[in-house]
Amino acid sequence: MTFVSPAEPESNRKLAYLLLAIALFIGVLMLPTPEGLSASGQVALGLLVLVIVLWISECVSPATSAIILTGAAVLGLMGKPLRAGGPPLSSAGALNAMLTGYSSSAVLLVASALFLAVALKLTGLDRRVALLVMSKVGVSRSRLIIGAMLVGFVLALFIPSATARVGAVIPIMVGITAALGLPITSSLGATLMIVTASACSVFNMAVKTGAAQNLISLNFMQQAFGHTVTWGAWFVAALPFVIALCVVLYFAALLVLRPEVPGKAEAEARLAEELGKLGSVTPAEMRLMAVAMLLLVMWSTEGSLHPFDTATTTQIGIALLLMPRIGVMHWAQAEKLVPWGTIVLFAAGISLGTLMSTTGAAAWLAQATLGRLGLEALPIFLVVGALSLFSIVLHLGFASATGLASTLIPIMIAFAKTLPFGEQAAFGIVLIQSMVVSFGFILPTNAPQNMLCYGTGAFTIAQFAKVGLIVTIAGWLLILLLSATWWPMIGVL
Known part of the structure; x- marks a missing residue:
């Protein structure tokens, strides 16, 4: 045999x-x-x-x-x-x-940001922040959902890797569920895991440095239009969209999954116990917090208070974190934890997108597909809606938003330049599509963070899809609304 x-x-x-x-x-x-x-x-x-x-x-x-x-x-x-x-x-x-993509400053930015994620993991500051937020928010089904979102937002400000953010949060959510005497497969466990994964995708869209796909998109836009968007301008443009999407996710999780919380005393005690195990804030954590806050201030004031771009300030921050006595880690520690494959994939994606633009393949493909839809005769908000729907459907076949951005954004740039709305509007159309690339809400296979949460066994594909469809449809409608109101008002379109 x-x-x-x-x-x-x-x-x-x-x-x-x-x-x-x-x-x-x-x-x-x-x-x-x-x-x-x-x-x-x-x-x-x-x-x-x-x-x-x-x-x-x-x-x-x-x-x-x-x-x-x-x-x-x-x-x-x-x-x-x-x-x-x-x-x-x-x-x-x-x-x-x-090999052109390997010399891009966007690759340096991604690598530097991943080093920042490693620093948070090595010091344990990511876990401290997550536990602190959850303990302050409180324990009830509404508060736990809000707490999971707040943790996702705070970590998105400093950790550019969705996988790293969710990997830090999952043990805490599992611990809260267990502290309430519930299995991870309970309605509460399913809710916390789905909200953790979906909120991560939402906050990818909120923060310019929150996800690698944002940076790869902006790299293509810099090449095509000769300018990019600052950290603060991105945040302002995305803020109403992200807040509204969080509200939708909150009610979708609450109404579809109907989480049950039997009692909160034990969970609060568990959170306090876990925080106590971490002890007082270490000197390394304090130095990391100082550098992280410095980076946040530099990112948010880019183009107004100083002339340094995001890549430059991030690289300086990582240099500080690697210095003796001043920093929190050394190279031998960091290099073992940095996902180098992600950096290589990112650079290769930029190279492919650049090749498609240089050879004219992106323009030809844009006209052969999107150019046949007659979108140029529509109002700009309907054009944005149609392109967003195209992106959302295409995302169903992709497990990597970085891969999707490498494929889609050069085509969107080539097509947007053919529209009769002007170059600034074309830039805005592509900027919105670079946010839509993060729409990984429907299937667990649509994003690595989804698969991490799905791997806990907390929820079924059907549960994830029910919540995800509501969030996706609401998100698409919000794109139509904001394309007709907020984004033209602030000069994005």
């Missing part, structure tokens, strides 16, 4: 998806070049198909997908001009074209 390892079917599935991705890439290159698309642009579209299959199937790690993307790009671009009338690319030239 032959025994099959449980890992073998999964390995076979991953290999099948990898071979499918490669076959589709080769298939796109073998097709006749469409009218209006250059040979290098056709290669860029082939690479887009390749990485979409790799990202959706997750058949290889993020870093491996970046290596495959780069190798395929070199093989596909060799002998073809990058731009019309340019010289054919050598292997070195093709490789340079696919």
